Amino acid sequence: xxxxxxxxxxxxxxxxxxxxxxxSFPSSNFYALHWYRWETAKSPEALFVMTLNxxxxxxxxxxxxxxxxxxxxxxxxxxxxxxxxxxxxxAFDGGQLIWGAGTKLIIKP
Amino acid sequence: xAVVSQHPSWVICKSGTSVKIECRSLDFQATTMFWYRQxxxxxxxxxxxxxxxxxxxxxxxxxxxxxxxxxxxxTLSTLTVTSAHPEDxxxxxxxAPPTGIGYEQYFGPGTRLTVT
Numbered sequence: 214x215x216x217x218x219x220x221x222x223x224x225x226x227x228x229x230x231x232x233x234x235x236x237s238f239p240s241s242n243f244y245a246l247h248w249y250r251w252e253t254a255k256s257p258e259a260l261f262v263m264t265l266n267x268x269x270x271x272x273x274x275x276x277x278x279x280x281x282x283x284x285x286x287x288x289x290x291x292x293x294x295x296x297x298x299x300x301x302x303x304a305f306d307g308g309q310l311i312w313g314a315g316t317k318l319i320i321k322p
Numbered sequence: 323x324a325v326v327s328q329h330p331s332w333v334i335c336k337s338g339t340s341v342k343i344e345c346r347s348l349d350f351q352a353t354t355m356f357w358y359r360q361x362x363x364x365x366x367x368x369x370x371x372x373x374x375x376x377x378x379x380x381x382x383x384x385x386x387x388x389x390x391x392x393x394x395x396x397t398l399s400t401l402t403v404t405s406a407h408p409e410d411x412x413x414x415x416x417x418a419p420p421t422g423i424g425y426e427q428y429f430g431p432g433t434r435l436t437v438t
Contacts, residue, residue, distance in 0.1 A: 217365070247426065256326065257415075259426035302366070310356075310427075312366040 215239050217305045219313035226293045227321050233289040234316040236303030240284035245306040248277055252299040293320045324350045326418055328430030343401045343433045345416030351396035352418035360413045372399040406437040
């Protein structure tokens with residue numbers, strides 16, 4: 214059974230602080246790793262699609278790294294802002310997307 | 323970016339009735355759409371892959387006679403929950419990959435179904 218684990222399940226961060234969380238996935242049959250941001254009452258929005266071991270992607274204050282050999286990806290947020298509050302989902306693409314349960318991030322002003 | 327709409331956003335129905343959920347790609351054509359279900363604090367679980375002009379492909383454990391999927395056009399897929407029961411209460415969300423399978427997907431906002 215293929216499993217995608219995200220940790221922590223939830224996270225409270227003070228505004229201005231930086232934070233990171235983890236997505237663990239199977240290390241075989243890897244095609245891509247996806248990160249999405251899902252704000253309450255909105256549609257999940259794609260952040261990154263990562264395909265190569267050692268890949269590092271950045272979008273503004275958000276960045277992600279990928280280690281396909283050991284099966285993990287980190288998502289980093291620098292200088293957290295209230296608008297970063299959302300659930301961050303990762304999905305392992307091994308021909309079919311398998312989703313993690315998400316990390317719920319709450320930024321405290 | 324590409325937009326996917328979903329209707330209704332929430333619905334309450336009585337046990338034994340049927341509910342139809344629509345998923346539309348507003349500014350692109352989607353030959354494939356995905357239907358997911360999410361229970362509280364759990365992962366998105368793929369229910370079925372909807373294919374325009376052909377039968378949907380259901381994941382193991384998903385009853386195709388209970389969850390009827392129709393993808394009659396390149397912009398519309400519907401999921402009908404037939405003879406709904408309280409255990410079908412969940413969050414249903416659709417997505418479409420405008421650039422093909424394996425690429426990022428565009429999601430609808432989801433439908434909260436409550437069966438009483």
